[in-house]
Amino acid sequence: MKIGTKAIHAGVEPEPVTGAIMTPIFQTSTYVQKGPGEHTGYEYARTQNPTRDALQASLAALENGKFGLCFGSGMAATDAVMKTLLPGDEVIASNDLYGGTYRLFTKVFERYGMKFHFVDMQDVENVRAAMTDKTRMIWVETPTNPMLNIVDIEAVCGLAKGAGVKVCVDNTFASPYLQSPLDLGADLVLHSATKYLGGHSDTVLGGVVTSDAALHEQLAFHQNASGAVPGPQDCFLILRGIKTLHVRMQRHCENGRAIAEYLKSHDRVGEVHWPGFESHPNHDVAKRQMRDFGGMLSFSLKDDTMEAAAELMKSTKLFALAESLGGVESLIGHPATMTHASIPLAERKKTGVVDSLIRVSVGIEDVGDLIGDLKMALANSAKYATVR
Numbered sequence: 001m002k003i004g005t006k007a008i009h010a011g012v013e014p015e016p017v018t019g020a021i022m023t024p025i026f027q028t029s030t031y032v033q034k035g036p037g038e039h040t041g042y043e044y045a046r047t048q049n050p051t052r053d054a055l056q057a058s059l060a061a062l063e064n065g066k067f068g069l070c071f072g073s074g075m076a077a078t079d080a081v082m083k084t085l086l087p088g089d090e091v092i093a094s095n096d097l098y099g100g101t102y103r104l105f106t107k108v109f110e111r112y113g114m115k116f117h118f119v120d121m122q123d124v125e126n127v128r129a130a131m132t133d134k135t136r137m138i139w140v141e142t143p144t145n146p147m148l149n150i151v152d153i154e155a156v157c158g159l160a161k162g163a164g165v166k167v168c169v170d171n172t173f174a175s176p177y178l179q180s181p182l183d184l185g186a187d188l189v190l191h192s193a194t195k196y197l198g199g200h201s202d203t204v205l206g207g208v209v210t211s212d213a214a215l216h217e218q219l220a221f222h223q224n225a226s227g228a229v230p231g232p233q234d235c236f237l238i239l240r241g242i243k244t245l246h247v248r249m250q251r252h253c254e255n256g257r258a259i260a261e262y263l264k265s266h267d268r269v270g271e272v273h274w275p276g277f278e279s280h281p282n283h284d285v286a287k288r289q290m291r292d293f294g295g296m297l298s299f300s301l302k303d304d305t306m307e308a309a310a311e312l313m314k315s316t317k318l319f320a321l322a323e324s325l326g327g328v329e330s331l332i333g334h335p336a337t338m339t340h341a342s343i344p345l346a347e348r349k350k351t352g353v354v355d356s357l358i359r360v361s362v363g364i365e366d367v368g369d370l371i372g373d374l375k376m377a378l379a380n381s382a383k384y385a386t387v388r
Helices: 003-009 052-064 072-081 101-113 125-132 151-165 213-225 232-242 243-263 283-289 306-315 346-353 368-386
Strands: 067-071 090-094 115-119 135-141 166-169 188-192 207-209 268-275 296-301 331-333 358-361
Touching: 003 052, 003 243, 052 067, 052 125, 052 207, 052 232, 067 072, 067 213, 072 101, 072 188, 072 207, 072 213, 090 101, 101 115, 125 151, 135 151, 151 166, 188 346, 232 346, 243 268, 243 296, 243 368, 306 358, 306 368
Parallel strands: 090 115, 090 135, 135 166, 166 188
Antiparallel strands: 067 207, 188 207, 268 296, 296 358, 331 358
């Protein structure tokens, strides 16, 4: 079954009582039992909910996995994955990753005795060099947030398998439409379903997919024990969003390419980070493991001033200045003060997340209008340019 068909049908069946083609929102906290311990498989809604079950099955199918689990947010999903580890375990993570993930690793789990090594995974040899006999997991973002670096998933998994190490890939930026990490050897795939899976900026939810029965059992235990589960309304909204994932992603990719090329050609724009450029580091890896290059990009201005970058972001009319990504509407943001503010300045600068860096989530509007919006904003910000 191709992904466009999976997006509409996988994991979702007509409701058996009425035949409703859309999965109902089972807005209940508990379920009536015929007798003590005699139930239909549903006891309490923290543990099971039919709307959530449908979404979990859909996510598993989209990622070519056996088991899907949903959580209240992408960070709750990340928290559950980390809870499969023990004090003293070591994790190798991308040095360019979402600020919230960095915060959770360093401010929460380091307190419980875990050790994190943040390395540049564009070169798999850096991963090999960081591995020790205590390494238990490799955490991969690709494309990375916000520098759009590309990590060779298959190569990293090859290293991990020989050492008995699990690999978790945060697939949020790519979505299942563009990339299938489990097929490349990953043990776990994580999503902030808030983003491309939901696609409409109207709910917050996270998901994890695996084909490893033991990992699924651990994660399901934490899902129920910790209780960081999404409500049925949120699950319904993500299910609705998934049905148009393939058509939305096609437009995100088309628009992303056009915006990247426009920015690259502009005389005031410096470096543009987008994996579709042949000049992009690991472009060949992106071509091999992705079906297209997505709608995420970041760029800086040649004058490299915070004032010019701020004026540009305040000047756009169609690109909304806001956190998040992956919705139908285009967003523009400032990683240093928004998504990556929790990462210390020195660490940010090592990966290129300077104060003038701008991140863009290209939506599905008319691309001519989007280019016109950026053209206007670039002109407005020119007054803050300085010659260096």
